Amino acid sequence: MKALRLLATVLIVTFGVATTNSRAAGPTLVFDPITGDVLLEDRAGELWYPASLTKLMTAYLVFRKLKAGKLSLDQPLVVSRVARLQPPSRIDLEPGTTISLDLALQSMLVYSANDMAYALAENASDSIEAFVAEMNAEARILGMTGTHFVNPNGFFDPRQITTARDMAILAAAILREFPDRAHYFAQAEVTIGKRKLVSRNLFLRQMDGADGMKTGYVCNSGFNLIATATIAGRKLGAVVFGARNGKQRADRAQALLVDAFTTKGSKTGPHVKQIKNMSLGTVVPNDLTASVCPQKTPVRIVSARELDGWGITFGTYTSANKADMALRGRILGAPGRELPGPTGVIRMPNNAGFAAVVWRLTREQSQSACSGYQQDAAPCAIFAPEDFARISALTPDPPPKPRLKPSTRPPSR
Numbered sequence: 001m002k003a004l005r006l007l008a009t010v011l012i013v014t015f016g017v018a019t020t021n022s023r024a025a026g027p028t029l030v031f032d033p034i035t036g037d038v039l040l041e042d043r044a045g046e047l048w049y050p051a052s053l054t055k056l057m058t059a060y061l062v063f064r065k066l067k068a069g070k071l072s073l074d075q076p077l078v079v080s081r082v083a084r085l086q087p088p089s090r091i092d093l094e095p096g097t098t099i100s101l102d103l104a105l106q107s108m109l110v111y112s113a114n115d116m117a118y119a120l121a122e123n124a125s126d127s128i129e130a131f132v133a134e135m136n137a138e139a140r141i142l143g144m145t146g147t148h149f150v151n152p153n154g155f156f157d158p159r160q161i162t163t164a165r166d167m168a169i170l171a172a173a174i175l176r177e178f179p180d181r182a183h184y185f186a187q188a189e190v191t192i193g194k195r196k197l198v199s200r201n202l203f204l205r206q207m208d209g210a211d212g213m214k215t216g217y218v219c220n221s222g223f224n225l226i227a228t229a230t231i232a233g234r235k236l237g238a239v240v241f242g243a244r245n246g247k248q249r250a251d252r253a254q255a256l257l258v259d260a261f262t263t264k265g266s267k268t269g270p271h272v273k274q275i276k277n278m279s280l281g282t283v284v285p286n287d288l289t290a291s292v293c294p295q296k297t298p299v300r301i302v303s304a305r306e307l308d309g310w311g312i313t314f315g316t317y318t319s320a321n322k323a324d325m326a327l328r329g330r331i332l333g334a335p336g337r338e339l340p341g342p343t344g345v346i347r348m349p350n351n352a353g354f355a356a357v358v359w360r361l362t363r364e365q366s367q368s369a370c371s372g373y374q375q376d377a378a379p380c381a382i383f384a385p386e387d388f389a390r391i392s393a394l395t396p397d398p399p400p401k402p403r404l405k406p407s408t409r410p411p412s413r
Contacts, residue, residue: 026242051216054154117153146277185212281333327356335372349394
């Protein structure tokens with residue numbers, strides 16, 4: 001225990017975790033997955049982008065279907081074209097090929113393969129949309145009041161949101177209900193053909209007693225981690241959001257857990273469900289793109305030629321950043337969360353500013369959404385297909401993007 005206390009002191013002094021409320025770091029939470037007790041927490045109800053932590057809910061649903069006999073581990077999954085087109089990380093199976101459900105689970109949870117998250121979702125439900133609806137239904141049942149899912153792999157969408165509190169609830173549910181599936185979260189590597197793909201979770205390799213669980217990363221969220229460890233027969237979990245790299249997230253989780261196992265091992269706070277979440281649609285979640293991915297343009301300007309169908313706009317602003325802030329805040333409101341269309345910022349013709357837009361909707365969806373926003377005195381206007389056509393005709397193509405050195409970081413892991 002003396003060695004653990006020394007390590008805790010070194011890590012806390014070095015990385016400033018568990019002893020500071022500095023907003024340079026994201027929210028954190030240490031919890032007991034058996035009792036639900038909170039040992040340490042900092043802003044655990046703050047809205048955050050989950051990135052590949054989303055895959056825990058995908059796995060949870062698959063585990064439940066396995067238990068119910070609706071799926072089997074040796075069942076072959078057909079890889080679709082949509083799954084194959086998901087961004088890295090992925091294992092790159094061609095459309096039409098098959099993979100066992102067991103190997104797909106390993107690839108998703110060990111290597112964080114985005115294509116396998118889609119393959120699992122498509123084969124576990126009638127469609128991706130139906131599977132995502134199941135994800136959100138389960139989140140409501142579990143009491144994850146600050147969470148909304150849009151896809152099964154965590155690729156960035158401003159409507160895909162969670163909190164450290166909610167992720168702790170989900171992790172605890174998995175550990176409690178499916179102890180026989182714990183090996184997926186502790187696995188060091190997965191073998192695909194002749195390739196050995198190493199776990200993304202550095203924490204597993206650096207802390208004695210580490211035994212799970214899942215990493216997540218997109219530029220917008222920074223490096224996220226749910227980590228579990230068992231020491232002297234006691235298991236604890238830590239949620240870390242917004243680290244600047246994979247090493248920092250592992251170090252922060254280790255420091256939090258070492259501290260919890262030692263100096264605060266017998267002191268607990270509220271039950272995790274007693275932590276209050278921020279309300280969806282009331283705040284703009286933090287976006288770490290500028291600091292985590294400085295080589296990336298913070299706001300991508302969508303070409304007007306991509307716009308089709310009906311749509312809505314949350315107003316026109318003098319800068320792309322302001323339009324993006326309006327979009328990320330408003331889209332989490334009740335009228336916008338369930339809209340199926342893509343979102344983005346467009347440059348309006350004749351130097352008229354930048355508009356926050358949702359498109360590829362039906363007329364009814366546009367009218368219903370705007371009606372809801374207007375009842376809350378929030379700006380919203382409808383774009384008809386002819387409006388998009390007019391904007392496209394008057395807007396020149398955006399300049400070509402500068403050639404950047406390829407990043408070694410995958411978009412979601």
